[in-house]
Amino acid sequence: MEPLLPQNRDPSSRAFRAARPRLDSKTAKNGAGWTTLAVLAGMAIVLRAGDAIPGWISGVPRGVHICASVEEAERRTGVLLGNVRKDLTDYPFIADGIRATARPIPAVAIAMQGGEGKLTFLRSHGGEIPVALHPPLPSFHEIAVPLGPGLSASLKAERQSDGSVWQDLEWADSTGRTALRFNGRTVELLRVARQLAEDER
Amino acid sequence: MGRRAAETILHGIVAALVVMVLLRAGRIRAPEIRLRFWLLAMGLPLGGTPLFWLLAPWRLGDRFRDDWALFSASHFTPWAFHGVELAKASALLLGLAGGALFLRDVIPYVLDFRRGRAKHQAVTAPPPALASAAERAAAALSIPVARLAVVTSKRSILICRGLRRPIIVASTGLCAMLTPDELEAAVAHEMTHAKHRDPAFGWGLMLVRGLCFFNPAVQLAARAAAAEIEARADHSAAHVMGSAKAVTSSLRKLSGIDSAPAPGTWRGFRLAAIEERGQALLDGERVAAATSPWILPTTAIGLGVILFLTVA
Numbered sequence: 001m002e003p004l005l006p007q008n009r010d011p012s013s014r015a016f017r018a019a020r021p022r023l024d025s026k027t028a029k030n031g032a033g034w035t036t037l038a039v040l041a042g043m044a045i046v047l048r049a050g051d052a053i054p055g056w057i058s059g060v061p062r063g064v065h066i067c068a069s070v071e072e073a074e075r076r077t078g079v080l081l082g083n084v085r086k087d088l089t090d091y092p093f094i095a096d097g098i099r100a101t102a103r104p105i106p107a108v109a110i111a112m113q114g115g116e117g118k119l120t121f122l123r124s125h126g127g128e129i130p131v132a133l134h135p136p137l138p139s140f141h142e143i144a145v146p147l148g149p150g151l152s153a154s155l156k157a158e159r160q161s162d163g164s165v166w167q168d169l170e171w172a173d174s175t176g177r178t179a180l181r182f183n184g185r186t187v188e189l190l191r192v193a194r195q196l197a198e199d200e201r
Numbered sequence: 202m203g204r205r206a207a208e209t210i211l212h213g214i215v216a217a218l219v220v221m222v223l224l225r226a227g228r229i230r231a232p233e234i235r236l237r238f239w240l241l242a243m244g245l246p247l248g249g250t251p252l253f254w255l256l257a258p259w260r261l262g263d264r265f266r267d268d269w270a271l272f273s274a275s276h277f278t279p280w281a282f283h284g285v286e287l288a289k290a291s292a293l294l295l296g297l298a299g300g301a302l303f304l305r306d307v308i309p310y311v312l313d314f315r316r317g318r319a320k321h322q323a324v325t326a327p328p329p330a331l332a333s334a335a336e337r338a339a340a341a342l343s344i345p346v347a348r349l350a351v352v353t354s355k356r357s358i359l360i361c362r363g364l365r366r367p368i369i370v371a372s373t374g375l376c377a378m379l380t381p382d383e384l385e386a387a388v389a390h391e392m393t394h395a396k397h398r399d400p401a402f403g404w405g406l407m408l409v410r411g412l413c414f415f416n417p418a419v420q421l422a423a424r425a426a427a428a429e430i431e432a433r434a435d436h437s438a439a440h441v442m443g444s445a446k447a448v449t450s451s452l453r454k455l456s457g458i459d460s461a462p463a464p465g466t467w468r469g470f471r472l473a474a475i476e477e478r479g480q481a482l483l484d485g486e487r488v489a490a491a492t493s494p495w496i497l498p499t500t501a502i503g504l505g506v507i508l509f510l511t512v513a
Contacts, residue, residue, distance in 0.1 A: 032227045032229075032493055032496050033493055035223065035226050035227045036227065036499050036503070037503075039219055039226060040500070040503035040507065042222075043215065043218065043222075043507055044271055044510075047271040047272035047510075047511060048271050050272055051271060051273060054276045055276070063267040063268070102263060102264065103264070
């Protein structure tokens, strides 16, 4: 497109003469190329940052889904949780407390609040419970406890960042691993764990 | 279905934003090039997004959303307001905005079309000034003279219509109102529309807008594309005339800008846009900068990748 400034008018013709480019055209073309790449990269960054907002606000890592029900968690991961609600009737689920992830190993975490304290139930299918659901805490004591015939669990006393002490009980069976994190009495934790282990058998 | 419509809206917004920023940051002024960018912003959500669904249905799965996607609206799903999911509510509001934008433009468009239908009005022979203006414009544009139809009306009517064979419809009121130079400029503007088959293009745009009536980004991109078509015709008319003055002068007269519009009214906004359009012509602001031919394909590929990685 030619310029329209009156001073560029060619008196011998009705058409305008092309204006001299303000910039060296090669420079302008290179600049436009970099601008294009910068705009595209900027949009990718904006989208990625936007995607991270829910995680920043709720503290839920990427790849972890908040499920509306136990059934949805089972559907997403394939981890069977049939006995959880039956065995843990004293511990109602916390709102948005059911979280599931499919990678690296399918696993589910359910946060509950009962009269004895806060309890988090975790179960994976086939291996270690992913760190996204079961972040490691510094433990200061660890023992093995029997849960039933031929089944023992590892019980750890762990300290949270706020200084509170939690108990972490974890055991493995043929299908995967189960863990309970509890901030109440050890006796209650073992009672719940034995009931779950017995039903799993 | 709802999720796919939401993805089309999301892709439209992303594409329109990229194009808007790129045109501004890259100082791309030429209407012809700007038009292509806006068409890209419209075309990607309309053509590219369904292609993604067809060729890569696994994009909608959790694995892709969590491991590969740049953005997944499903990550906002747990957020709700009074029991309504935020993501769904946003999509619904955007859909309503898209519908409102579509209706806002389609109604005047249809009315304009009806107004330009010469066969429903008294037709008279083109005045010599109009006929000679059309001949000069056609010669300058290297096209055959478009058909002319003159309707007897005091109103200033000048429109190019006709899907297959464009026809320029003018009114006797218009011929009386404009000076010979202004008339020639206005006719050259319409001739440019005829040259580029803009009436058919306009209907195509409306068809796309109708298909994506729920998509506000497509609606806005289509409006921007229409504005660039007008800018292209303005520039062409200025070249034909050898001066932008006659074009801007005719624009002002045809829009009635000198009859002091009420500030803050919708008409006031429209006239302000026309004033801006004329000023851009006079300033030579839209002088074509050197633009690499690779910018558009690069943008198309880059945007395609970004949209592929953006899931509703």
